[in-house]
Amino acid sequence: xxxxxxxxxxxxxxxxxxxxxxxxxxxxxxxxxxxxxxxxxxxxxxxxxxxxxxxxxxxxxxxxxxx
Numbered sequence: 001x002x003x004x005x006x007x008x009x010x011x012x013x014x015x016x017x018x019x020x021x022x023x024x025x026x027x028x029x030x031x032x033x034x035x036x037x038x039x040x041x042x043x044x045x046x047x048x049x050x051x052x053x054x055x056x057x058x059x060x061x062x063x064x065x066x067x
Contacts, residue, residue, distance in 0.1 A: 019054045028052070032062065042067045 029046050036044055048063025 028060065032060065 029050050033046055045066045046062055051061045053059050
């Protein structure tokens with residue numbers, strides 16, 4: 001039972017940190033890039049950091065976007 005409480009506390013701490021700091025979202029780069037290319041016809045290059053944040057509103061931030 002003690003391990004269950006520790007695991008739940010760890011998950012809650014990780015969730016709070018993800019909400020406050022943001023989540024590195026490099027795994028989304030390919031998805032976002034292909035979606036933009038199919039919808040707009042532009043080939044883009046994403047060279048910077050991609051992050052997801054949930055506060056104050058859900059947001060995906062892309063840095064160093066070029067076409």
